Amino acid sequence: MNDTSTLKPGHIQGETGIWEMVIGLEIHAQISSKSKLFSGASASFGSEANRNVSLVDAAMPGMLPVINEFCVEQAVKTGLALNAKINNVSVFDRKNYFYADLPQGYQISQFTKPIVGEGEIIVDLENGEQTTIGIERLHLEQDAGKSLHDQHPTKSYIDLNRTGVALMEIVSKPDIRSPQEAGAYVKKIRSILRYIGACDGNMEEGSLRADCNVSVRKSGEEFGTRCEIKNLNSIRFIIQAIQSEAERQVDILEEGGTIDQETRLFDTSTGETRSMRSKEDAHDYRYFPDPDLLPLEFTENWVQDIKEKLPELPDSLKKRLVKDFGITAYDASILVEEKDYVDFYQQAANGRDGKLTANWMITELFGALKKDNLSFSESPITSENLGELISLISNGTISGKIAKEVFSEMMKSKKSPSEIVKEKGLEQVSDDSQILKLIDQVISDNQDKVNEYLSGKDKLFGFFVGQVMKLSQGKANPGVVNKLLKEKLK
Amino acid sequence: MLNKDIIVDVPTVNKIARLSRLDIPEVNKESLTNDLNNILGFVAQLDEVDTSNVEPLASVTGHKLPLRSDDVNDGNIEDLVLKNAPESSSGFFVVPKVIE
Numbered sequence: 001m002n003d004t005s006t007l008k009p010g011h012i013q014g015e016t017g018i019w020e021m022v023i024g025l026e027i028h029a030q031i032s033s034k035s036k037l038f039s040g041a042s043a044s045f046g047s048e049a050n051r052n053v054s055l056v057d058a059a060m061p062g063m064l065p066v067i068n069e070f071c072v073e074q075a076v077k078t079g080l081a082l083n084a085k086i087n088n089v090s091v092f093d094r095k096n097y098f099y100a101d102l103p104q105g106y107q108i109s110q111f112t113k114p115i116v117g118e119g120e121i122i123v124d125l126e127n128g129e130q131t132t133i134g135i136e137r138l139h140l141e142q143d144a145g146k147s148l149h150d151q152h153p154t155k156s157y158i159d160l161n162r163t164g165v166a167l168m169e170i171v172s173k174p175d176i177r178s179p180q181e182a183g184a185y186v187k188k189i190r191s192i193l194r195y196i197g198a199c200d201g202n203m204e205e206g207s208l209r210a211d212c213n214v215s216v217r218k219s220g221e222e223f224g225t226r227c228e229i230k231n232l233n234s235i236r237f238i239i240q241a242i243q244s245e246a247e248r249q250v251d252i253l254e255e256g257g258t259i260d261q262e263t264r265l266f267d268t269s270t271g272e273t274r275s276m277r278s279k280e281d282a283h284d285y286r287y288f289p290d291p292d293l294l295p296l297e298f299t300e301n302w303v304q305d306i307k308e309k310l311p312e313l314p315d316s317l318k319k320r321l322v323k324d325f326g327i328t329a330y331d332a333s334i335l336v337e338e339k340d341y342v343d344f345y346q347q348a349a350n351g352r353d354g355k356l357t358a359n360w361m362i363t364e365l366f367g368a369l370k371k372d373n374l375s376f377s378e379s380p381i382t383s384e385n386l387g388e389l390i391s392l393i394s395n396g397t398i399s400g401k402i403a404k405e406v407f408s409e410m411m412k413s414k415k416s417p418s419e420i421v422k423e424k425g426l427e428q429v430s431d432d433s434q435i436l437k438l439i440d441q442v443i444s445d446n447q448d449k450v451n452e453y454l455s456g457k458d459k460l461f462g463f464f465v466g467q468v469m470k471l472s473q474g475k476a477n478p479g480v481v482n483k484l485l486k487e488k489l490k
Numbered sequence: 491m492l493n494k495d496i497i498v499d500v501p502t503v504n505k506i507a508r509l510s511r512l513d514i515p516e517v518n519k520e521s522l523t524n525d526l527n528n529i530l531g532f533v534a535q536l537d538e539v540d541t542s543n544v545e546p547l548a549s550v551t552g553h554k555l556p557l558r559s560d561d562v563n564d565g566n567i568e569d570l571v572l573k574n575a576p577e578s579s580s581g582f583f584v585v586p587k588v589i590e
Binding site for chain 1: 506509510533546549551553554555556557558559560561562563564565566567568570571572577579580581582583584585586587588589
């Protein structure tokens with residue numbers, strides 16, 4: 001495409017002007033229940049094929065669904081966390097379609113009367129700005145089974161373990177305007193779901209996946225025709241798929257074509273979307289209320305009880321971190337992404353320099369974990385040890401540069417920073433007489449440069465500082481070195 | 491919704507057949523079209539009742555939906571589940587290849 005460096009995210013420069021993206025997401029979140037939505041079979045991941053299947057899930061004649069109370073509670077909890085309207089009466093419908101991994105021939109879902117109505121969440125963007133994304137609805141539904149197409153040349157293998165597992169479908173309003181916003185929105189939803197324990201948010205295992213509705217328009221115009229990209233299971237893919245789909249649509253429109261409303265798949269190997277089925281082939285789901293299930297009703301008191309038990313949510317925690325620790329809103333938004341991060345941070349920063357702790361955690365610790373391919377829970381550095389490192393820097397025992405050396409040793413050996421500093425003799429040298437000795441040596445070793453400096457070549461000052469630091473093996477206090485060198489070289 | 495004007499034609503039959511994955515021989519399509527129109531015409535008699543002021547009804551009993559607690563007390567019956575399958579292999583149902 002053209003030079004995009006000056007374009008805003010979500011804008012595409014075409015021949016005829018700038019195009020804007022309009023994006024809405026449907027997130028499917030697997031509820032963290034032990035058993036399925038309508039049967040007592042296990043909802044766990046990774047069992048032997050068809051092990052977690054009851055006769056209800058296999059849709060044997062005469063079997064009746066009975067709803068799981070925990071799942072209803074998680075949907076209400078999530079609705080409350082999304083600042084959404086809770087519908088005390090909701091109805092289950094049959095969504096009819098034909099596929100080999102759907103033994104009932106229909107999915108039990110909620111169509112006209114979902115359990116949760118409109119709400120909204122605040123999303124943090126990378127430039128530090130915030131935006132509000134509307135929630136259209138949240139409903140309960142069953143997951144389908146799994147088809148394996150690569151086991152046999154002419155056959156598909158069907159595993160019904162996932163059939164009937166409880167999902168929440170969270171539908172956003174078409175309020176999202178860039179792939180990055182879409183990514184941030186999914187992150188925020190995932191973080192909220194994890195805080196309240198409604199879903200583990202594990203995208204690799206498919207506990208959280210998203211369908212993206214994408215269209216493009218010129219700024220201020222009506223919404224264009226949208227395409228739906230199905231089943232994206234990572235934030236990176238969501239961002240890539242939306243960008244490439246929007247560019248495809250702009251290319252078609254600029255050549256005078258029209259967009260066909262269709263369902264598309266994202267090919268992770270090419271980074272492009274391709275058609276899955278057109279509008280003509282679109283399913284006619286023939287929704288109707290499921291005669292096997294009565295309307296789902298609960299009292300306002302029950303909802304209030306759930307509300308009172310909600311944990312502190314990321315937005316409120318974020319405000320508290322900014323206020324209590326003086327860190328930036330953006331750093332706080334990274335730290336509150338995961339409950340584990342916040343807990344770690346609060347322990348490490350307790351009674352210490354909050355900003356310094358946030359920097360070390362976000363830049364150094366997250367960076368090192370990523371480099372070593374470790375998850376946060378596998379961190380060799382504990383919150384106590386990171387906190388201790390911060391104290392050693394703050395009280396001048398070690399310099400920031402030495403701290404990095406200590407840090408990488410902590411990553412390797414899991415030892416405490418004070419142990420490492422003692423073992424390796426890394427304490428910062430701030431003592432004037434010791435540093436003066438080093439300065440004297442550097443001066444006598446570099447008499448020619450000293451003469452140049454004294455005759456006006458000021459730039460050489462940095463060279464002397466560097467030499468002294470080198471001689472001290474990085475242990476000299478740079479502030480003291482600067483001060484003493486200036487006096488010495490007058 | 492349904493009314494007496496509803497007319498199923500051959501293209502509609504083709505579409506329904508495609509969505510239902512049914513292979514309907516060309517010779518049967520005309521009679522099937524008539525059958526469907528007759529069925530819909532019969533059901534359309536319901537339109538004679540004025541329901542403009544009636545809330546859609548999801549249940550007639552007035553009972554509430556019973557809830558069960560989140561316990562794993564079913565499953566582990568893969569032999570039973572697969573018993574009626576025309577074909578199965580290493581615990582999977584085996585069906586003609588279907589890729590959507």
